[in-house]
């Protein structure tokens with residue numbers, strides 16, 4: 001059983017998918033704390049509905065610099081006894097206080113097949129390019145945004161004539177399955193970062 005701390009900024013659909021996998025007994029984990037970078041994030045309401053403990057950080061705090069916010073996040077997550085920090089639609093870069101406090105224990109989900117379409121607008125950029133294959137990546141976060149060691153990816157063929165909204169919902173569908181599956185592998189201690197910074201999943 002692993003203890004998770006989840007970072008969100010928006011609707012929190014991945015957070016809820018993770019929590020529902022826990023409730024169904026498919027993921028041997030618990031969510032100890034949810035921290036939002038936005039006080040009005042919809043995900044906070046949804047977290048409360050599932051009885052999760054939450055905290056929101058203000059824009060003023062982030063305005064002081066990412067380090068100030070990350071020191072608070074790291075100390076709150078440590079106090080909550082968290083093993084892994086799970087970024088689920090967290091639209092800020094994590095910095096040293098979090099990365100040093102949780103070395104190789106910060107995970108991110110990205111709505112594209114990295115290293116393609118890094119950044120905050122991945123789905124729209126992929127759609128505008130007319131990609132024929134789209135997908136989702138889950139990776140360890142490090143100091144370089146969207147470039148940490150890749151743990152898992154899942155791809156699918158993009159249907160002809162798909163709208164942006166349709167592509168978004170296809171991607172979210174994949175995310176909601178893949179994130180709990182990857183976290184379960186972490187719970188089973190089957191994920192290893194190799195010396196060359198690639199990730200191996202043990203049988």
Ligand code: GAR
Pocket residue numbers: 008009010011012013014015043088089090091109110111119120121122172175
């Ligand atoms: C997800 O699609 C996630 O992959 C993406 O934000 C969305 C959040 O949805 N993250 C990024 O783009 C990070 N660069 P959610 O709040 O409903 O989970």
